[in-house]
Amino acid sequence: MPSGLDATVTDPTPAHLLAEMAALRESERLLRLALASSESGLWSWDLVQERVRFTADTAARLGRSTDRLDDDECSTDTMLAAVHRDDLAAVRRARQLVEEGAETYQVEIRIFGYDGKMRWVRERGMLERDAQGRPLRIVGAVIDVTEQHDMQQRLRDDATRRRVMVEQSRDGVVVLNTDGSVDEVNAAFAEMLGYTLAQARQLHVWDWDIDLPRDTALQKLARRSEAAVHREVRMRRINGEVLHVDM
Structure with missing residues (x-):
């Protein structure tokens, strides 16, 4: 009589399904690598359960560490509470x-992390619907663009400071475009030529520089990267009077 039973356990999962699952895992891995290299992160918004899910690296980038979330998730209300009120x-x-039919959307908004730091993020989303066409979830990518916004703000601040300095300067100041038109001009320069500030903004350099006809001016302005040359300029005032000034 046999003293025992021999049994063989086999995996019931079909080979083609195992291959598809492996391919899916590889695709997900490659997608995560691509997103990491672009500094983007994945998120999804379940419109039925009103839950928002982040990948762990996405949450970390946004200052919303997953150890403060329930299974890397939070409610819609919690997510909206992190958004700057002006961007809600x-x-x-x-x-x-997207619920009304748009395929995708993109917004730039400010959010707050658990550390209290505000970040600018660019968010792209796409709606998924169920078999009956009802909104199911929004999936997308998000990237931290705080540095870009900070740079833009610094440029705006620099431009404002320069404009104030130009406007308040007692010296005549004029900045030209490459076509010879006036880009910036202050009241002192306009007064020097006898024009109002509004009139001075409509001038071209050859309107006042007697020794710089149009063709010559355009050639010089096309080479504006060259070092500036100090020279004495004969300037024509609105009444025809000629001024000799250093520029």
């Missing part, structure tokens, strides 16, 4: 647009 309307409008 943009988020709600984006959701409304």
Whole structure:
């Protein structure tokens, strides 16, 4: 009589399904690598359960560490509470647009991390519907663009400071475009030529520089990267009077 039973256990999962699962895992891995290299992160917004899910690296980038979330998730209300109040309307409008038929949306909004730091993020989303065409979830990518916004703000601040310095300078200041038109001009320069500030903004350099006809001026302005040359300029005032000034 046999003293025992011999049994063989086999995996019931079909080979083709195992291959598809492996391919899916590889695709997900490659997608994560691509997103990491672009500094983008993945998220999804379940419109039925009203839950928002982040990948761990996405949450970390946004200052919303996953150890403060329930299974890397939070409610819609919790997510909206992290959005700057001035940007809430943009988020709600984006959701409304895709629910009404738009294929995708993109917004730039400010959010707050658990550390209290505010970050600018660019968010792209796409709506998924169920078999009956009802809104199911929004999936997308998000990238931190705080540095870009900070740079833009610094440029705006620099431009404002320069404009104030030009406007308040007692010396005549004029900045030209490459076509010879006036880009910036202050009241002192306009007064020097006898024009109002509004009139001076409509001038071209050959309107006042007697020794710089149009063709010559355009050639010089095309080479404006060259070092500036100090020279004495004969300037024609609105009444025809000629001034000799150093520039």
